[in-house]
Amino acid sequence: MKIKCNCGNIIVDQTDYLRNKGYIISDTQWFNFWNSIDDAIEQSGPSAKEKEEACMQLRILNLFKMAWECQNCGKLFINDPHGDLLTYSPDNKNYNKVLDKK
Numbered sequence: 772m773k774i775k776c777n778c779g780n781i782i783v784d785q786t787d788y789l790r791n792k793g794y795i796i797s798d799t800q801w802f803n804f805w806n807s808i809d810d811a812i813e814q815s816g817p818s819a820k821e822k823e824e825a826c827m828q829l830r831i832l833n834l835f836k837m838a839w840e841c842q843n844c845g846k847l848f849i850n851d852p853h854g855d856l857l858t859y860s861p862d863n864k865n866y867n868k869v870l871d872k873k
């Protein structure tokens with residue numbers, strides 16, 4: 772996937788562990804996510820297969836929106852539920868590394 776930013780930079784998403792890519796979750800979904808993890812740990816069956824299935828169910832929930840930050844101007848691109856990209860620009864127009872680990 773490639774995203775062309777208005778500043779001229781092209782964001783390339785063709786691998787894992789990108790420093791300018793992240794995932795966003797709403798506050799209401801945040802608690803559901805942690806409850807689902809608790810359920811997967813506490814209520815999955817004892818076998819390895821049952822535990823694996825519980826973990827896969829967590830991945831299927833897909834509660835997160837993907838986000839990319841332009842490494843030139845700092846604009847955030849966030850995918851909405853329809854697959855379109857919404858954009859948000861920081862006032863300082865800098866790459867602030869908001870999605871990178873601190």
Ligand SMILES: [Zn+2]
Nearest residue numbers: 776778841844
């Ligand atoms: Zn940009």
